[in-house]
Amino acid sequence: NAGVTQTPKFQVLKTGQSMTLQCAQDMNHNSMYWYRQDPGMGLRLIYYSASEGTTDKGEVPNGYNVSRLNKREFSLRLESAAPSQTSVYFCASRPGASGQDTQYFGPGTRLTVL
Amino acid sequence: KNQVEQSPQSLIILEGKNCTLQCNYTVSPFSNLRWYKQDTGRGPVSLTIMTFSENTKSNGRYTATLDADTKQSSLHITASQLSDSASYICVVSAQAGTALIFGKGTTLSVSS
Numbered sequence: 001n002a003g004v005t006q007t008p009k010f011q012v013l014k015t016g017q018s019m020t021l022q023c024a025q026d027m028n029h030n031s032m033y034w035y036r037q038d039p040g041m042g043l044r045l046i047y048y049s050a051s052e053g054t055t056d057k058g059e060v061p062n063g064y065n066v067s068r069l070n071k072r073e074f075s076l077r078l079e080s081a082a083p084s085q086t087s088v089y090f091c092a093s094r095p096g097a098s099g100q101d102t103q104y105f106g107p108g109t110r111l112t113v114l
Numbered sequence: 115k116n117q118v119e120q121s122p123q124s125l126i127i128l129e130g131k132n133c134t135l136q137c138n139y140t141v142s143p144f145s146n147l148r149w150y151k152q153d154t155g156r157g158p159v160s161l162t163i164m165t166f167s168e169n170t171k172s173n174g175r176y177t178a179t180l181d182a183d184t185k186q187s188s189l190h191i192t193a194s195q196l197s198d199s200a201s202y203i204c205v206v207s208a209q210a211g212t213a214l215i216f217g218k219g220t221t222l223s224v225s226s
Contacts, residue, residue: 004157042118042203042216043158058213090157100146100165100207103214105157 002026004106006091012112013081021076021109023091031094032074033103034058034066036087043090049074081113116141118206118217126223131194135220137187137204145209149178149189152201152219161189161202194224 007022025032030051035043045058047066055066063085065077074093078085089109094101118139127133139147146165150158162171162178164187171178175192191198204217 040218042218044216045213092157100163102148102160102163105159107157108155 004091004093004104006106006109008109009107010110012114013078014114015082017081018077018079019081021089021091022073023075023106024073025093025104026072027093027104028071029093029095029104030071031096031101032068033092034064034074034076035090035092036060037090038087046076083113085111086113087111116206116208116215118204118215120204120217120220122220123218124221124223126225127194129194129196129224129226133191133194133222135189135202135222137189137217139185139187139204139206139215141206141208141215143209144182144185145207147180147187148205148207149176149187150203150205152203154200158203191222196224196226198222199224
């Protein structure tokens, strides 16, 4: 059981470039999430998918798009990267959308935008 | 506004000593509270989860307490080890919602 996996682990982009962060989980979870973590701030929700086929905006969705490719995979796309998007990105999943379920996090992707 | 405040921001203790981390929240209506441990360069890992009716929950040397009346929680670490060096994040869930409210975390350094 790999849990939640993310690729790549590190990425450096130039302003204006695009890229897709990949996330996959092998726990048969219904809900998946994308967060960003910046120094001195708590984790902030970018987008989430409560179930396959649905996606919703979180607290900080501007500049991002997501795709729930299937039950296992949830990708995050930056269409035109900006220095303000320099951050550590975490993908997470949990069995359902209930607040009682524990979220399981991936190892993170460290993104630098120059 | 739903908020989670943690204190102290950082803490340094000697190996073998105990410590207590604090979490105050203003989330309403409250569903549950979790403590996560985040090692440097890794994703957060759940330590404990407590609902409204639970006062105490233990996980090895980690003991979390919850006072739902004062909206306060603490995480007590007993006989600290070097491997306890990490960021500890308090996360509160509101009822009937999928959103989690994250605190900024307390960075704990355990030195020998």
